[in-house]
Amino acid sequence: NAGVTQTPKFQVLKTGQSMTLQCAQDMNHEYMSWYRQDPGMGLRLIHYSVGAGITDQGEVPNGYNVSRSTTEDFPLRLLSAAPSQTSVYFCASSPGSFGNTIYFGEGSWLTVV
Amino acid sequence: AQSVAQPEDQVNVAEGNPLTVKCTYSVSGNPYLFWYVQYPNRGLQFLLKYITGDNLVKGSYGFEAEFNKSQTSFHLKKPSALVSDSALYFCAVRANTGNQFYFGTGTSLTVIP
Numbered sequence: 001n002a003g004v005t006q007t008p009k010f011q012v013l014k015t016g017q018s019m020t021l022q023c024a025q026d027m028n029h030e031y032m033s034w035y036r037q038d039p040g041m042g043l044r045l046i047h048y049s050v051g052a053g054i055t056d057q058g059e060v061p062n063g064y065n066v067s068r069s070t071t072e073d074f075p076l077r078l079l080s081a082a083p084s085q086t087s088v089y090f091c092a093s094s095p096g097s098f099g100n101t102i103y104f105g106e107g108s109w110l111t112v113v
Numbered sequence: 114a115q116s117v118a119q120p121e122d123q124v125n126v127a128e129g130n131p132l133t134v135k136c137t138y139s140v141s142g143n144p145y146l147f148w149y150v151q152y153p154n155r156g157l158q159f160l161l162k163y164i165t166g167d168n169l170v171k172g173s174y175g176f177e178a179e180f181n182k183s184q185t186s187f188h189l190k191k192p193s194a195l196v197s198d199s200a201l202y203f204c205a206v207r208a209n210t211g212n213q214f215y216f217g218t219g220t221s222l223t224v225i226p
Contacts, residue, residue, distance in 0.1 A: 004156075031212045040122075042218035043157075043203065050212055058213070090156055094212070099164040101147060102205075102214050104156035 002026050006091050006105035013081040013112045021076040021108050023091030029103075030096035032074040033058070034066065036087040037107075043090065049074055050096065081112045115140045117204045119217035126194045127225050134189040134220045136204030145207040146187040147214070148178055150200050157203060163187060174198070194224045 007022045025032065033048035045058030049068040063085060065077040074093075078085060088109050094102040117138045126132045138144055145164055149157040161172025168180045178189045189202060204217040 033213070035216075040218065042119075043216040045213060045215070048213060092157075092214075094214075096212065099145060099162070101159045101162055102207075103159070104149075106156045107154070 004091055004093050004103050004105040006089075006108050008108060009106065010109045011111070013078070013110065015081060015083060015112060017081050019078050019081065021078075021089055021091070021110070023074045023076065023105060024072050025074075025091075025093040025103070026072065027093060027095075027103070028071060029093035030071070031094040031102075032068065033092050033102075034064070034074070034076045035090045035092065036060065037090060038087050046076065046089075078110075083112045086110060086112045115206050115208045115213075115215050117146075117206050117215060117217040119202075119204055119220045121220050122218070123221045123223070125223045125225060128196055129193050132191050132194045132198070132222065132224070134202050134204075134222060136187045136189065136217060138185050138187060138204070138206050140206050140209070142209045144180075144187075145209065146178075146180065147205040147207065148172065148176070148187075148189050149203045149205060149216075150174075151203065151219075152200050160189070160202075196224045196226050198222060199224045 004025045030051045034046040035043040044060045047066040049055045091105040092102045147162045148160040151157045163170045163180045171177045201219050
């Protein structure tokens with residue numbers, strides 16, 4: 001029972017490089033999202049999707065792109081990495097109905113130098 | 114707009130004593146409220162939720178939470194703290210439009226042996 005799987009777990013990037021954080025879930029959840037976690041800031045929503053082909057911006061979308069071509073996958077792309085994007089990134093998924101909880105991946109630690 | 118506030122960054126409690134981690138919320142319509150726990154270098158794990166019904170909600174690991182509509186609060190409680198309860202705790206509200214989850218900034222709980 002894999003749940004939400006994120007790769008890579010650790011990554012070091014140079015400023016200006018691009019990369020993609022992968023996220024896959026095997027629970028057939030409609031809703032998927034990306035958060036970043038920074039000290040003292042809690043979890044901030046970057047982008048989310050309510051189903052395949054549908055994405056929307058969260059609180060801090062600048063510098064990130066997403067796509068949702070399948071129900072299972074929701075990759076997060078950093079277009080041109082900046083030191084301010086050094087953070088821990090979490091992918092999460094949930095069934096669509098409001099009473100359901102959200103399930104998190106184990107996180108991806110990204111350092112931009 | 115939906116939001117949650119966790120007024121305490123840090124809570125310290127002696128092992129065996131009762132613990133409370135505070136959360137207040139702001140939401141339009143009926144609130145869907147959640148508590149999550151995060152251990153070091155891990156993703157968030159679901160503890161409990163309030164959707165409707167009894168104001169006292171019981172969850173995993175002996176935790177419970179009390180929903181108070183008049184005070185717009187959803188405090189997490191445990192009658193007798195364990196050292197293994199030391200972790201970061203997040204309160205969250207799920208929007209009843211749009212499916213997004215909004216998280217508080219987290220409270221670091223330390224249980225002192």
